[in-house]
Amino acid sequence: MPTIRSCAAAIAAVASLSFAASGSAMAQKKYDTGATDTEIKIGNIMPYSGPASAYGAIGKTETAYFNMINDQGGVNGRKINFISYDDGYSPPKAVEQVRKLVESDEVLLVFNSLGTPSNTAFQKYLNGKKIPQLFVATGASKWNDAKNFPWTMGWQPSYQVEAKIYAKYLLKEKPDAKIAVLYQNDDFGKDYQRGFREGLGDKASMIIAEESYEISEPTIDSHIVKLKSLNPDVVLSFTTPKFAAQTIKKIGELGWKPLQIVTNVSVSVGAVMQPAGFANAQGVLSADYRKDGADSQWKNDEGMKKWSAFLDKYMPGADRSDNSLIYGYGAAQTMVKVLQMCGDDLTRANVMKQAASLKDFTPDTLLPGVKINTSATDFAPIEQLRMMRFKGETWDLFGDIIAVDTATN
Structure with a gap:
C-alpha cells in the first residue's frame, strides 16, 4: 500500500511534468514563410x-x-x-x-x-x-x-514632416515673413506644399505666392523671375536637385537676397551647391536627421x-x-x-x-x-530634424532638434 509520502511524490512529479510541458509550449517557436530555425x-x-x-x-x-x-x-x-x-x-x-x-x-x-x-x-x-x-x-x-x-x-x-519643420522655424524666427513657394507639380512637391501650409496653420497668409513647375521643363528661370517681381523675402524650394541648383543660381544672378530653404533631398554639395555656385549658395537653409560621413x-x-x-x-x-x-x-x-x-x-x-x-x-x-x-x-519612425545653413563649402548644423508629431495625421 503506498504511503502518504510516496503519493505526494507522485503528485509532485506529475505537476512537474505538466509545468515542463506548459513551459515548452510557451517557448514554442513560431514561423511564417521565409523564416526557419536557421x-x-x-x-x-x-x-x-x-x-x-x-x-x-x-x-x-x-x-x-x-x-x-x-x-x-x-x-x-x-x-x-x-x-x-x-x-x-x-x-x-x-x-x-x-x-x-x-x-x-x-x-x-x-x-x-x-x-x-x-x-x-x-x-x-x-x-x-x-x-x-x-x-x-x-x-x-x-x-x-x-x-x-x-x-x-x-x-x-516624410516630406510633410520636413515642411512642417520649416514652417515651425519660420514662425519662430521670421513671423512677419512674406513667403514664396516654388514646388514640383507632382506628389513630391504637393506633399511638401501641403505640409508647409498645415505647419503655418492660421498664419498661412504669410504665403504670398505659390508657383509650380513641371519636371519636364528644361529650366525654371522664368518662374524665379516671376516670383522676384512679387518681392517675397523668403523662398521655399520644394524641388528636386536639378531644379534646386537652378533656383539658387538664378536668384544669385538676379542679385536677389531672399532667405532660401531647400529640401533635404537637394542638399548634396556636389549635385546642387557646387553647380549653383558656392557664392550663390551662402546662407541657404535646409534640415537633416543624419550625420554626415564626410564631416570631421x-x-x-x-x-x-x-x-x-x-x-x-x-x-x-x-x-x-x-x-x-x-x-x-x-x-x-x-x-x-x-x-x-x-x-x-x-x-x-x-x-x-x-x-x-x-x-x-x-x-x-x-x-x-x-x-x-x-x-x-x-507609422512614421523619424519625425525630427535639425536645421542647417550652407557656409563656405559645407553645411553647418544649428539650433535644437525640431520635432513634429504626426500620429493623428
Whole structure:
C-alpha cells in the first residue's frame, strides 16, 4: 500500500511534468514563410540601374550590413538571407520583382524598397497578402497610414514632416515673413506644399505666392523671375536637385537676397551647391536627421566610429561623402533591431507588431537627439530634424532638434 509520502511524490512529479510541458509550449517557436530555425529571408527592390541608379548604394550598404550581422552570428542565431533585385526605377518592373520575391523566393517581408512610384505600385499587393512592406525608402506621407495600409511603414522623415519643420522655424524666427513657394507639380512637391501650409496653420497668409513647375521643363528661370517681381523675402524650394541648383543660381544672378530653404533631398554639395555656385549658395537653409560621413565633427563620435569600421571591413573604398551609405546603414540597423525584438516569433504579424513598438531607438548614424519611435497608430519612425545653413563649402548644423508629431495625421 503506498504511503502518504510516496503519493505526494507522485503528485509532485506529475505537476512537474505538466509545468515542463506548459513551459515548452510557451517557448514554442513560431514561423511564417521565409523564416526557419536557421534563416530569415528578406526581400528588397532597388534601382541599381536607370535614372535613379545612384541610390543603388543604399542596397549595397544594406547587403554589406547584413553580411556583418551574419558574421557576428546572425539575429537570435538565424542568418539573414537578403535578396535584392533591380527594378530600374520602373513601377511595372518593381511589381514583377516583388511578385518573384513573394511567390518564388518566399521572403518573410519586403524591406526598404526605394521610390514612391515603385512602392505605390505594389503596396496593395503586399497588404492584400499581409506581407510587411517595412521601412519604405521614400519620404511620401502615404506610408504613415496604419488604418488603411497596416502592413506598410516608412522610415525617413516624410516630406510633410520636413515642411512642417520649416514652417515651425519660420514662425519662430521670421513671423512677419512674406513667403514664396516654388514646388514640383507632382506628389513630391504637393506633399511638401501641403505640409508647409498645415505647419503655418492660421498664419498661412504669410504665403504670398505659390508657383509650380513641371519636371519636364528644361529650366525654371522664368518662374524665379516671376516670383522676384512679387518681392517675397523668403523662398521655399520644394524641388528636386536639378531644379534646386537652378533656383539658387538664378536668384544669385538676379542679385536677389531672399532667405532660401531647400529640401533635404537637394542638399548634396556636389549635385546642387557646387553647380549653383558656392557664392550663390551662402546662407541657404535646409534640415537633416543624419550625420554626415564626410564631416570631421563626427570623427570621435562612437556611432560613426562603428560606421567607419564597418566600411573599412565590408565596403572598402566606398565614398564616405555619399549619404546613401549613412542611410542604408541606419535603415538596416533598424531592421535588425525589429528582428531581435521578434525573438522566436517570426510571424509576419509579430514583425509588424514589433516594428510598431520601437521606443527611442537610436541608430549609429542619426543626429544626436533624433530617435525612432513608432506605435500602432504612428507609422512614421523619424519625425525630427535639425536645421542647417550652407557656409563656405559645407553645411553647418544649428539650433535644437525640431520635432513634429504626426500620429493623428
